[in-house]
Amino acid sequence: MSNVHCPNIDYLVVIDFEATCDENLSNPQAIQVTKETAEIIEFAWVIVDTNTLEVVYQHSQYVKPENTPLTPFCTTLTKITWDKLENAGTLQNAISTLDNYIQSFIVSNNKSFCFCTHGAWDLRIQLPREARDKHIELPPYLAYCRMFDLKQEYQRWQVHHPDVILKCQSLNEMCAAFELQVVGQPHSGLGDSLTIVNIIRYFCSFGHQDVFVNPIDTHADLNQFKKEQSKVIHLAGLPYDVTQPELEAWFSGQGVRPTTLWMIKTPDHQKPSGSGFGIFTTHEDAMACLDMNGRTLGDRAIEVSPSSERVIEAAGAILASFPMTKTRLRPGDWVCTVCQFHNFASRRTCFKCNGNNPNPMVPQTPPNFTLGDWMCPNPQCNFHNYASRTHCLRCATYKPQGIFGPPQTSIPFRPGDWICPNPNCSFQNFASRTICMRCGSQNHMGYDSYGNPANDQGYISNISHGPSSPAPAPFRAGDWICPTCNSHNFASRFQCIRCGLSKPVQLQGNPPPTANMKPGDWLCRNEICGYHNFAKRTHCAKCGTPSNTTAVGSENGFQ
Structure with missing residues (x-):
């Protein structure tokens, strides 16, 4: 029987990409790479002669991502490590390599070609979107391509074989059903391309008149759309x-x-x-x-x-x-109180009106959390790390010092010693030092000798730092106190140096008195501070501002 597949097509260009990705089912807010920001990191393609269905050329190259990290999830999935990407070229380089081959060995010989992918994602979604975001001009045959979609060809083939029903249309499922070889490891650009070739041969061997015969022509569709x-x-x-x-x-x-x-x-x-x-x-x-x-x-x-x-x-x-409302809300989803719009759990603001989530998700401590484990202070990460780690496994943020006692070190930790508050340093300094020996940072005000925030209720912690205890950092204009851990942060910081909380929007005017204030207690008049001080203090315990002239409980209240 003569071949009926791929009429008037000399070569198939089978193409497959791998891209940066991330997954966190327990905390969607911690995902670092979305499907809209993913970047191609492996650009693989195989040239197949349609007369013989034999591979005549194959190529794969890595692409260095520009805007997204290579997450541990992505490395586990694709087995691509950073050492393979660090010196790799750009997406433009990979596109040019493909274009040079097509122009030199196919177009120049007056041959025709057509792409083939496993699904729409590679050529009809990812490549056009990423090229648009990076201002890369694609060759016309890539911008609006002519292609076979393996999943659609399976559906055409399945009409002739109704007894073959797949649970899903993944490459592994197809190979298992058709008793074909999976080439290489899953989620490998070149391996998946060669696996696609095996499935193409299988479908074409039946000689059906409608399988691998009519490719999708997105360029013709666009021209008709405009016409x-x-x-x-x-x-x-x-x-x-x-x-x-x-x-x-x-x-x-x-x-x-x-x-x-x-x-x-x-x-x-x-x-x-x-x-x-x-x-x-x-x-x-x-x-x-x-x-x-x-x-x-x-x-x-x-x-x-x-x-x-x-x-x-x-x-x-x-x-x-389309339905006007959802039949049910999934766990964590929420309805905007302003416009009644249904938002997914991962959204902090309403997709329609930008209103705030009234009950934002608070990351929960994992059930397997044991003594010494710690949660990453980066609010965009919040990864559960084991006690032995000094950096977050996911984002490399330093472990907050002092959460579970003195740091693990061979140097004895004596009374008065202190941990540098710079999260990129965390050096152990002796009590006699007033600035960090490694980075020059001053000893943080209000921390005990283990680096824990002092239990300050009007007084500095009673843990002594010795006669040579370092002076607190001066409170300058724009500095702010973290409302969660009471840490003093410099004006230039947008996240708390200790707990990672985002810098709160400051309210104008004096803050209201707190519920546990006693007669004579006073609030610091520095609007950036507003700290609650006991009556006997003459200067604010946090920023050093002199006390107010009128105290809470007096005739005129507070200033």
């Missing part, structure tokens, strides 16, 4: 429980508002398909929405592509309106 002045765009990859108000708010970020939104129903109507259409007032608004391709809604990267009124008419029987 018709279409006002319709297609959405794919939507959260299954997305509502119409959420979609309207998502589009409003681009400055457009759809007139109609349609959801595509699955044939059995048992669950949403995750895709739909948006119809706009003008063709220009629909064109503007194409720049939203690859942006996230919730935790899903959305594919936005051109469509037309003709498609809407043909799909009329399977279209339905």
Whole structure:
């Protein structure tokens, strides 16, 4: 039987990317890389001769990320370590390498080619979005490519083989069902590309007239979209429980508002398909929405592509309106008290009106937390670290000193010794020193000899630092006191040096008296401080400002 696959196509360019990523199911706020900020770190491709389905060339190169870290989760998943990326080239270098091969060995020989990927993410979502964010101009055949999607080809093949039903369409699942070899380790760009080639050979061996025959032509779709002045765009990859108000708010970020939104129903109507259409007032608004391709809604990267009124008419029987409200809130999700918008648990402010979350998630201590373990003070991390670690395993922030007694060191810790408050230093200094021997930082005011915040209720802690105890750092204009741990922070800091709390917005005027103030007690008149001092103090225990002339409990109250 003569080959029927890939008509008028000389070469398949099978392509697969690996990108920076992160995952934290217990604390979504600690995720450092989202699907909208992910960057390609492995750019792999394989050239296949369509006549023989043999590999004629293969290439893989690493790409150094510019804006996101290589997280431990990503390294565990892909086995890519930083030493492989540190001296790697840019995304532009990787694109140029592919383009040079295609121009030199395919186009110059008057040969045709078509891409093939496992799903839409690589060429229709990630690469266009990242190139747009980095101001990289893609070759026309990459910006709007001609490609086969292995997942769609499986669906066409499965029509001829209804007895073969996969739980999912992953490469491993396909290889297990078809008894094919998985090349290399999972989540390897080159290995996955070669695995895709094995599956292509398997599908093509049956000679079906509609499998690997009609590629997706996104460039032709765009040209038709412009020619018709279409006002319709297609959405794919939507959260299954997305509502119409959420979609309207998502589009409003681009400055457009759809007139109609349609959801595509699955044939059995048992669950949403995750895709739909948006119809706009003008063709220009629909064109503007194409720049939203690859942006996230919730935790899903959305594919936005051109469509037309003709498609809407043909799909009329399977279209339905998106729900106005969710049937249920997932754990941690919240409804904005201002605009009633449903927000995902990871959001600190309302997606629609930017109102604050009335009950923000407070990270909980893990159930396996044992004595000596510590939570990373970086509020964007909050990772659970074992007692033996001196740096956070995830973000490398230094372990806060003094939480569980003196630091582990071979140098004896004597009364009066102190730990440098600089989190990038944490050097143990002898009691006789007034500044850190390593970095020159002054001894922090209000800390005992283990580096713990002093238990100050109007007086400095009764733990003696000896006659040579260092003088406290002066309280200058703009300095602030952490409301959580009472640490003195310099004006230049936007997070507390001890606990990592964000610098609070200061209120104007004098603060109200606290509930446990006794007659004669007074509040520091320094509006940056506002510390509660006992009656017998003549100067503020925190910043040294002289006492107020009128004390709480007197006839005129407080100043």
